[in-house]
Each structure stands twice: as C-alpha cells, then as structure tokens.
Amino acid sequence: xxxxxxxxxDRLAEQAAEAAARLVSEGVPExxxxxxxxxxxxxxxxEAAIRLGWLDLPQSSRRLLPQIGELVERARERxxxxxxxxxxxxxxxxxxxxxxxxxxPLTVLDTTDxxxxxxxxxxxxxxxxxxVASKSGGTVETDSHxxxxxxxxxxxxxxxAERIVVVTDPGSxxxxxxxxxxxxxxxxxxxxxxxxxxxxxxxxxxxxxxxADVERLLDEAAEVRPLLARAEGNPGLDLGAALGAAxxxxxxxxxxxxxxxxxxxLPDWIEQLIAESxxxxxxxxxxxxxxxxxxxxxxxxxxxxxxxVLTVSGPLGGQFLVWEYATAIAGRLLGIxxxxxxxxxxxxxxxxxxxxxxxxxTGTPILVDGPVEVYGELPGGEVPxxxxxxxxxxxxxxxxxxxxxxxxxxxxxxxxxxxHAEDASFEEMTDAWSAADPATLRGRxxxxxxxxxxxxxxxxxxxxxxxxxxxxxxxxxxxxxxxxVDEDVEVPGKPYTLGRLQLAQALGDQDAxxxxxxxAVRLHLTDRTAGVARLLEAAREA
Numbered sequence: 001x002x003x004x005x006x007x008x009x010d011r012l013a014e015q016a017a018e019a020a021a022r023l024v025s026e027g028v029p030e031x032x033x034x035x036x037x038x039x040x041x042x043x044x045x046x047e048a049a050i051r052l053g054w055l056d057l058p059q060s061s062r063r064l065l066p067q068i069g070e071l072v073e074r075a076r077e078r079x080x081x082x083x084x085x086x087x088x089x090x091x092x093x094x095x096x097x098x099x100x101x102x103x104x105p106l107t108v109l110d111t112t113d114x115x116x117x118x119x120x121x122x123x124x125x126x127x128x129x130x131x132v133a134s135k136s137g138g139t140v141e142t143d144s145h146x147x148x149x150x151x152x153x154x155x156x157x158x159x160x161a162e163r164i165v166v167v168t169d170p171g172s173x174x175x176x177x178x179x180x181x182x183x184x185x186x187x188x189x190x191x192x193x194x195x196x197x198x199x200x201x202x203x204x205x206x207x208x209x210x211x212a213d214v215e216r217l218l219d220e221a222a223e224v225r226p227l228l229a230r231a232e233g234n235p236g237l238d239l240g241a242a243l244g245a246a247x248x249x250x251x252x253x254x255x256x257x258x259x260x261x262x263x264x265x266l267p268d269w270i271e272q273l274i275a276e277s278x279x280x281x282x283x284x285x286x287x288x289x290x291x292x293x294x295x296x297x298x299x300x301x302x303x304x305x306x307x308x309v310l311t312v313s314g315p316l317g318g319q320f321l322v323w324e325y326a327t328a329i330a331g332r333l334l335g336i337x338x339x340x341x342x343x344x345x346x347x348x349x350x351x352x353x354x355x356x357x358x359x360x361x362t363g364t365p366i367l368v369d370g371p372v373e374v375y376g377e378l379p380g381g382e383v384p385x386x387x388x389x390x391x392x393x394x395x396x397x398x399x400x401x402x403x404x405x406x407x408x409x410x411x412x413x414x415x416x417x418x419x420h421a422e423d424a425s426f427e428e429m430t431d432a433w434s435a436a437d438p439a440t441l442r443g444r445x446x447x448x449x450x451x452x453x454x455x456x457x458x459x460x461x462x463x464x465x466x467x468x469x470x471x472x473x474x475x476x477x478x479x480x481x482x483x484x485v486d487e488d489v490e491v492p493g494k495p496y497t498l499g500r501l502q503l504a505q506a507l508g509d510q511d512a513x514x515x516x517x518x519x520a521v522r523l524h525l526t527d528r529t530a531g532v533a534r535l536l537e538a539a540r541e542a
Contacts, residue, residue: 137174
C-alpha cells in the first residue's frame with residue numbers, strides 16, 4: 001500500500017492543482033527527485049546541497065541493517081529490555097512515532113526536567129541500554145543525559161561501554177568521545193538534517209532496539225519513492241502543492257488530526273518538520289496538534305488516515321518520505337529555505353549566557369495567586385487582580401490572524417497526573433482524570449477564543465515550533481509554565497543541575513520572544529500539584 005492524498009474540498013483541490021501545474025511546468029518534481037539544490041534560490045543552495053540525502057534513504061539506509069541487527073542481538077543476549085533514548089527534535093520524535101505505532105516500549109528523554117529524568121534512571125537500570133543520538137553531540141540536553149547516565153552506570157558497577165550506543169554524524173565531536181569511551185557507534189548520513197532524519201540511523205537504531213521492524217519502514221518508503229519524480233500520481237507533489245497554495249491563500253494554520261489512524265503520534269513529528277522548515281523570514285505554516293478543528297478561515301484541517309479537508313493515507317515509512325518531499329515543495333512555493341533554522345540558536349545562546357551567571361535573573365512576580373507566580377508584562381499595563389484575569393488578557397491579546405502558544409517546562413509524563421484512588425473520592429477522581437491531560441488546559445483556553453491554541457513541552461518544542469515562534473509571522477502570544485524543583489540532578493562535569501538548565505532554557509526563550517514585542521508571560525508553580533490545579537481552575541474561569 002502506497003501513500004495517497006485526497007481532497008475533501010473543491011476550492012483547495014483547485015488551488016493545489018494550479019500550484020502543481022506551475023511546479024510541473026518548471027520541472028520541479030523531477031528536479032527535486034534528482035536532488036537539485038537550486039530549487040530554493042541561490043541563498044539556499046549551499047545548505048540544500050548538503051541536506052537532500054533523505055531522498056535516497058529508502059535504499060541507502062539498508063546498509064545499516066546488519067550493524068543494527070548485531071546491536072539488537074547483543075542487547076537481547078544481555079537481557080537489556082529497557083531502551084532509553086537521549087535525543088532532541090528529529091532524533092526523538094521519529095523514534096517515538098515508530099515505536100508507538102509498533103506498540104513497543106521506548107523511554108524518550110527529550111527533557112531537562114529532573115523528575116522525568118530521575119524516573120527513567122530509577123527504572124530497571126540493570127536492564128537499560130541508552131541510545132545517545134545527536135548529529136554533533138553538542139546538544140546540551142543530550143550531552144547532559146549522557147553524563148548523568150554514565151555516572152549512574154558506574155555507581156551501579158556497570159561499565160557504560162556495555163550499555164551506551166551512540167548515533168551521530170561522521171567526524172562529530174560525539175563520535176570522537178564515543179570511540180574514546182569504547183561505545184558502539186552507528187554513523188548517520190551527514191547530508192540529512194535532523195528533522196528529515198526519520199529513516200536514518202537516528203530513527204532506525206532506537207526503534208529497532210525497542211523491537212520495531214525498521215526494514216519494513218524502508219520497504220514502505222521504497223514503494224513510494226519512484227512516484228516522487230512524476231508529474232501526476234505524485235503524493236508528495238499533491239500534498240506540498242496543497243500546503244503551499246493554502247498558506248499563500250491565507251490558510252496557514254495546519255490542524256492535524258489522527259484519531260482514527262493506525263499510526264500513532266505522527267502529527268507531533270509533522271509539527272517539527274513543518275514548523276521548523278517553513279517558519280522563517282516572517283512567513284510559515286503553523287501546525288496545530290491535538291486541537292478540535294474550528295471554522296477559522298485561516299485553518300486547514302489535514303487528517304492522517306481520517307477525514308479532513310485534506311486526507312493523507314498510507315503506511316508510516318511512506319508517510320515520512322511524502323511529508324518530507326511535500327515540505328520541500330511547500331518551501332519553494334513560500335519562497336523560503338526549508339532546510340535551515342536561523343532562529344533556533346538564539347534561545348540556546350541566551351541559555352548559555354544565563355548559565356554563566358551566578359544566579360538566574362528570574363525577576364519579581366507581578367502577581368502571586370496561591371501556588372502560581374506570574375512574571376512578565378501583560379497588555380494593558382495594569383497589574384492583574386488574579387490568574388483568570390492574566391489568562392483572559394492573554395487571550396484578548398491574540399491578533400485576529402494569530403495564535404496562543406502554551407509552553408510547559410514540566411515533567412511531560414506526570415505534570416497533569418490525577419491523584420491516586422485511595423486519596424480521593426469518586427467525584428474527585430472523575431474531575432481529576434478529565435483534567436489529567438495537557439489537552440485539558442489547551443481546551444479550556446481554546447473554547448474562549450476563535451484563534452488556535454498550541455501546546456508544547458519545553459525544551460522539546462525549542463527544537464520544533466520554537467523556530468516558527470521566532471522566525472515565522474510575529475502574531476503569537478506566549479504562555480510559559482515552569483515549576484519548583486523538589487529533587488534536582490547534578491550534571492557531571494558541568495557547573496549546573498538539570499533544574500537550573502531547565503529554568504535557564506525557559507528564561508532564555510522568554511527573552512527571545514519578548515525581544516520581538518509579543519506578549520510573553522511566565523507562570524511559575526511554587527507547588528507543582530497545587531499549581532496545576534489552580535491553573536486548570538483559572539483556565540475554566542478565564
């Protein structure tokens with residue numbers, strides 16, 4: 001089964017057909033299939049020349065299968081059934097989709113939250129294999145995870161060389177570190193950017209160790225690959241033309257639905273691919289994941305194996321390749337370079353400067369509402385009386401073509417946990433379970449505005465929608481959530497803890513956002529459990 005793109009709206013079908021015809025007349029489908037780096041203009045050509053290797057992955061990645069098979073066999077022989085992945089962005093999002101769809105367990109660490117990291121550390125360390133995945137190894141989150149696990153293994157009397165597998169680019173500092181430490185190294189294709197790396201070693205190694213059939217993914221992608229040179233019957237061209245034409249016509253909010261799909265979590269991967277690839281030069285397409293589709297004229301509903309204004313159906317390996325191709329096509333239509341990320345480094349640099357300071361400049365709260373401190377500047381200038389007013393004024397500040405972004409620097413797996421049954425009545429349990437999902441916070445705010453509300457976990461989103469927030473249209477309103485750290489984690493060899501790094505990342509990104517003149521407010525939970533409860537209550541009252 002290959003990948004198909006179907007239209008549920010005549011207007012979009014006509015716009016896409018017109019855009020596709022223009023692209024065909026320019027020879028774009030065949031040129032892209034052949035890896036032509038000139039398609040996005042002279043300024044983008046140097047980057048594109050070293051970023052089109054993803055087109056060949058359905059075949060070129062097969063050479064990795066014997067080495068991956070050996071790693072899987074060794075792990076099984078040693079009884080290592082707890083696979084932990086330390087990676088950010090494309091290094092974590094693709095394996096998460098692959099393993100969730102295959103229904104095999106993978107612990108993903110794309111966080112600096114101490115609680116989330118500690119929970120992974122305390123889970124079957126004696127049976128853990130850690131995959132450290134980074135193109136360079138300089139990614140601060142992944143480097144911190146490696147250091148923390150190395151120390152934990154040594155303290156448990158375990159040789160890290162028996163438990164750590166490294167995936168990186170050839171010649172990277174991480175490769176040198178791994179070779180010196182005696183870690184097995186799987187080299188990825190250096191001509192593939194992180195968000196296009198689903199079918200490289202970054203996607204395949206952790207997924208195979210977890211138990212997924214990665215050869216099947218390559219087979220699925222190989223089936224669709226010949227179609228990408230065609231003028232007709234080309235799902236990548238159809239999808240890319242639709243995305244680009246819709247955005248140019250003002251429908252630049254991409255609402256992604258996968259409720260009926262056998263593929264689990266693909267919208268999160270698409271979110272990074274689309275947002276980081278197109279959100280620059282004041283333009284871009286904003287993916288909206290997990291939200292109920294509305295009637296806003298700037299929204300485009302895309303269903304993954306489910307009905308939408310646009311429906312994309314087919315197996316996961318083929319979907320990966322088609323969405324990558326479509327993103328490159330949309331980039332040409334929008335007049336941007338789909339392979340660079342000019343604003344991602346900004347928050348990283350801000351974080352580095354903050355970590356060099358003796359104390360983090362958290363500032364003074366403008367309001368304290370129970371377990372929630374409010375930092376930043378609200379539109380209107382007047383000091384708010386309570387948290388519901390803070391949320392109300394943020395919603396009112398969203399422009400008619402804008403969006404509200406919620407960014408939570410918390411424990412992704414436990415931030416919205418409901419209480420245990422022995423601690424609550426049936427009514428309390430019912431209310432709590434209905435609120436035990438970040439979608440509840442987003443939903444409670446979304447019903448109070450006609451504009452899209454997105455939700456991202458920090459610092460995970462910094463490697464995804466963070467580029468769009470800073471490089472895309474300047475029409476966002478931003479709500480950060482941070483929380484007190486009860487039990488911190490030292491980062492061996494570094495002068496900071498994970499908790500300090502997490503807060504520095506939030507402050508660094510807040511500085512980057514505030515510098516663009518958009519409202520950016522930080523809510524700090526001085527008690528995480530009570531703070532989340534108060535936040536959900538305030539969202540209902542806003």
